[in-house]
Amino acid sequence: MERLETHGCFGGTQEVWKHASATLGCEMRFGLYTPAHDPGERLPVVYWLSGLTCNEQNFITKAGAQAHAARHRVIVVAPDTSPRGEGVADDPAYDLGQGAGFYLNATQAPWAAHYRMHDYVVTELPALIEAEFAASDRRSIMGHSMGGHGALVAALRHPGRYRAVSAFAPIVAPAQVPWGEKAFSAYLGPDRTAWAEWDATALLAGAAERLPILIDQGEADSFLEDQLKPWILTEEAARLGHPVTLRRHPGHDHSYYFIASFLADHFAHHAAALQG
Numbered sequence: 155m156e157r158l159e160t161h162g163c164f165g166g167t168q169e170v171w172k173h174a175s176a177t178l179g180c181e182m183r184f185g186l187y188t189p190a191h192d193p194g195e196r197l198p199v200v201y202w203l204s205g206l207t208c209n210e211q212n213f214i215t216k217a218g219a220q221a222h223a224a225r226h227r228v229i230v231v232a233p234d235t236s237p238r239g240e241g242v243a244d245d246p247a248y249d250l251g252q253g254a255g256f257y258l259n260a261t262q263a264p265w266a267a268h269y270r271m272h273d274y275v276v277t278e279l280p281a282l283i284e285a286e287f288a289a290s291d292r293r294s295i296m297g298h299s300m301g302g303h304g305a306l307v308a309a310l311r312h313p314g315r316y317r318a319v320s321a322f323a324p325i326v327a328p329a330q331v332p333w334g335e336k337a338f339s340a341y342l343g344p345d346r347t348a349w350a351e352w353d354a355t356a357l358l359a360g361a362a363e364r365l366p367i368l369i370d371q372g373e374a375d376s377f378l379e380d381q382l383k384p385w386i387l388t389e390e391a392a393r394l395g396h397p398v399t400l401r402r403h404p405g406h407d408h409s410y411y412f413i414a415s416f417l418a419d420h421f422a423h424h425a426a427a428l429q430g
């Protein structure tokens with residue numbers, strides 16, 4: 155492991171680390187914010203999953219998360235959004251390949267060799283963070299857009315692993331929207347029955363835990379009507395009695411200006427669950 159960046163920030167440190175991922179078979183970078191803490195103290199961890207085209211930098215440089223993490227005394231881990239490197243399959247489009255891993259485990263060539271972001275985020279990365287840093291095993295997960303989909307799927311597939319889950323402008327039903335149909339066709343193949351394992355709305359009925367979901371959505375988001383459609387999830391949640399809070403915000407788009415505007419509420423929601 156190699157530390158690439160370190161910056162004092164709100165009394166703690168914002169770092170960027172690089173390591174060799176066995177799950178992904180390539181080098182990966184992640185952002186790590188650690189608040190001030192006592193020697194030997196272990197703090198809970200919030201995992202952040204970014205959206206299409208992002209790497210480990212977008213959230214740590216644009217969201218203003220460090221102030222909230224310092225106040226609530228939680229570590230924040232922000233991984234890259236896909237495997238990377240010359241030996242890793244890619245596609246010229248922004249919504250497939252590097253920068254667009256969709257937080258699933260691919261089964262189809264040429265993607266299956268490296269694209270295992272679900273296992274990386276849910277298993278390998280937490281094991282590393284809890285072994286090497288001042289982290290406890292109290293975890294929560296949040297994300298944006300493709301990363302909101304990743305956070306919802308991680309929590310729904312692993313009851314008990316996360317104490318809170320929330321999302322900004324998430325893709326809630328990838329099997330029913332163009333971004334997801336394109337990515338799932340490539341990564342999982344044409345058989346749509348395999349897609350249901352990676353679709354938050356489809357997973358909801360069989361969820362072994364009714365962990366409350368908090369979602370913020372901008373009404374001026376250009377992806378709202380075609381790609382995000384949060385009502386697909388809220389209608390299914392209402393049918394099942396799964397607690398979902400969807401807050402819609404006029405005048406807010408899909409950008410990090412929107413995320414920064416409501417991030418304090420997400421940290422408060424996560425901290426209450428992590429420290430309770």
Ligand SMILES: N[C@@H](CCC(=O)N[C@@H](CS)C(=O)NCC(=O)O)C(=O)O
Pocket residue numbers: 204205206207208212216248298299300408409410
């Ligand atoms: N039209 C955009 C779509 C990608 C996009 O909006 N990405 C969002 C996540 S889905 C993002 O966070 N972009 C990086 C940023 O705003 O820092 C593009 O081609 O870059």
